[in-house]
Amino acid sequence: MRQLYLFCLSLALAGCIGNADSISPVMSVSYVPRLMAREQLESAAVGLPPQALHHPGKIFISNRYLFVNEQYQGIHIFDNADPAHPKAVQFLRIPGNVDLAVRGSLLYADSGPDLVTFDISDPAQARVAGRTRNALPELSPPILGMPLPTAYQPANRPANTVIVGWDKR
Template sequence: MKKPLLIIIACLFLQSCWLHRNDERGDINPVTSSFEPLTIDREIFESTIAIGAPREIEEAGKIYVNGDIVFINELNKGFHVLDNHDPKNPANILFIEIPLATDLAIRNNTIYVHHAVDLVAMRLDANSIEILHRVRNVFPRLNSPDGFLAEDFDLGENQIIIGYQSLN
């Protein structure tokens, strides 16, 4: 009984390898995404970090505390900087505009930010921001909402995906 059952299972397993009449590569229609990537040129992308006026928190992400300064991520838009000397009344002092930013860390007064596909090291003063170093393409590109990889789209090396637009 075991031997015939094993042969049947092996035949079923190997059946997927057999060619059928319509299995030629030219007859297969590739599945395409329902979205197209929205991109920005790398040169423009790298100039998008700036200091702005304080604003209301709309969609908070991660929170990072460094001494009396609190950084609150505004999802994919940047970071709110709050002065927390008086914890009962923190003051929203400025907003660091960093499109597609999701996280930051601080070490020795250097702020490290996840900026879309890049890792950026910067220094923040009261009225200015200095980019110290940028490591390009450390993080993966943004994938489409329907699961297609960024590599599935025909994009140039200097095109940064900033979002997706529905084709429907």
């Protein structure tokens, strides 16, 4: 029985060996950071009318509300009282946003390296309640281990700019 197993395994592995010329090259994907002036970043966090979902990320549920991250753009708020028909309530524009948490009537969101707090006691009228500058590490590249291009190292990029997203090159 063991000999039969080894024979079948060797046949299976033999199918993995081929001509190196027949292997297609792996596509190299690279990203460049999207920069924003710090003063623009700080004034951009606001509540807006509902918007369409394009690149949703994390979802957070609190009471009857759904909070859906829009990658690097902000957070959609939905009233989910009727789960069969969630109702869009507001979009919080938060450049550089990828994560969120809610506790009580406060929503915490990253905005690039900053932590922004929103008062969501009335989710239809959410508003910025505070900002802590540089509370978080800079946004990492989307590919694990990808180094930050030299031109975008903090010492080499325009003064007072922060990374708020990554664009595929």
